[in-house]
Amino acid sequence: MKKSLIFVSLTLFLLQFQTLAQEAFQPMKDTAAFRREVAMQAKVTQSIESDFVQEKNMSVLSEKIITKGHFYFKKENMLRWEYLDPFNYVIILNKDKVTIKDDNKVSRYDMNANKMFRSINDMMINSVQGNVLDSKDYTIKLMENQHYFLVEMTPVVKETKAFLKTINLYFSRTSYTVSRVKMTEVSGDYTSIEFVNQKKNESIPDSKFTVH
Amino acid sequence: MKAFLIQSSLFINLVVLAGGCAIRNYGLSDFKNTQGVNPGSLNPVLPDTFSTVLFKAGVDVYGRYFSGLLFIKAIDSTSSYRLIMTTETGLQLFDLELMPDRMIIHACMEKMNRKAVMKIIESDFRLLLEKYEAHKAQALLTDKARLHTVYRFRDGKKLTYFFIENKTGYLDRIERASPWYKKVTVLPEPDENAKPNTIRFMHHDARLEIKLKLLKIS
Numbered sequence: 374m375k376k377s378l379i380f381v382s383l384t385l386f387l388l389q390f391q392t393l394a395q396e397a398f399q400p401m402k403d404t405a406a407f408r409r410e411v412a413m414q415a416k417v418t419q420s421i422e423s424d425f426v427q428e429k430n431m432s433v434l435s436e437k438i439i440t441k442g443h444f445y446f447k448k449e450n451m452l453r454w455e456y457l458d459p460f461n462y463v464i465i466l467n468k469d470k471v472t473i474k475d476d477n478k479v480s481r482y483d484m485n486a487n488k489m490f491r492s493i494n495d496m497m498i499n500s501v502q503g504n505v506l507d508s509k510d511y512t513i514k515l516m517e518n519q520h521y522f523l524v525e526m527t528p529v530v531k532e533t534k535a536f537l538k539t540i541n542l543y544f545s546r547t548s549y550t551v552s553r554v555k556m557t558e559v560s561g562d563y564t565s566i567e568f569v570n571q572k573k574n575e576s577i578p579d580s581k582f583t584v585h
Numbered sequence: 586m587k588a589f590l591i592q593s594s595l596f597i598n599l600v601v602l603a604g605g606c607a608i609r610n611y612g613l614s615d616f617k618n619t620q621g622v623n624p625g626s627l628n629p630v631l632p633d634t635f636s637t638v639l640f641k642a643g644v645d646v647y648g649r650y651f652s653g654l655l656f657i658k659a660i661d662s663t664s665s666y667r668l669i670m671t672t673e674t675g676l677q678l679f680d681l682e683l684m685p686d687r688m689i690i691h692a693c694m695e696k697m698n699r700k701a702v703m704k705i706i707e708s709d710f711r712l713l714l715e716k717y718e719a720h721k722a723q724a725l726l727t728d729k730a731r732l733h734t735v736y737r738f739r740d741g742k743k744l745t746y747f748f749i750e751n752k753t754g755y756l757d758r759i760e761r762a763s764p765w766y767k768k769v770t771v772l773p774e775p776d777e778n779a780k781p782n783t784i785r786f787m788h789h790d791a792r793l794e795i796k797l798k799l800l801k802i803s
Binding site: 475561 | 639641658680753
């Protein structure tokens, strides 16, 4: 009986170890093919719509802060990023205008007049679209495992480096779309955003990118 | 010389006006002395035993508005609190530790890390989190309509008033004042379960209002 228990425990441990080994990322073998495929997907993608689940992990807290929402992206440069649970909050990036609606409070900004908004805009749109491989603001490391292609981005710009250590983009191996984004801060705390129920190239009215 | 006289006269008028707003005309009158007041915390904005609380925070400052998530964690062993604010998208704005005698800045975005900003945050959250014992009040007052019992605490020139509604026994508001003028009002708006659904910090000496909306408490 005791031997059986040891055997079962050992098997479970080895299975777990094997799973972990499969999850581990290795340097990407065919980076040229990956770049080509991502560029092609970015080219043919006219719109993306998806739910998202955001998890904020802080070392000082034992629990994660989980928020949920929905986003719409439409070419060129139109993004609606909307939190629905546990609060209502909308960010709309439309060409060079930023609109933020917090409950009933609406704030409008000109992206060109605000370097920070420009940087956030680039980061959000490029992350959603996967159009980041040629960015001069980050050094790029390409990795893969059996589920994902991983683009690990390390900022080179001083202002971004001050608060952000890395941005990891996890691309689905089948659709070449971003399934998950992980932003790690200098402290090691991180925010992870998982995209679910993604829809590509469906019609999205322009009215989604305005606040009434 | 004439200009100097006008300036002096204006200054004297201002002093008289400020004097007119001093404590004695705060709209309160002596009620009874503090003898016989039962010991106990006067600060029921947040429950005495909370471990963590998550707020949606909105800040209106001189016509500009920004918002985020504010997480407060009680650290039992040291009577301290950890205050962490992030943007809605998860980016950390500050990580502070409020201790009984000082505040440690663990991390803070460069643009926010100004002495005046940190001082306001420290002062506002001490009002919200520190325990005020009823029997330690310096004076017990009432308003003209006798709707509230008002506990006044003095710490040097700093005065703190707790307005307790006579009818319900609930905290109506907290006010922080100098001897000359009102500085901040903290307005809790509890829900039907007495949870602090919304808390507003209204600053009277600056165009600043902080609004906290409760998302989660444990």
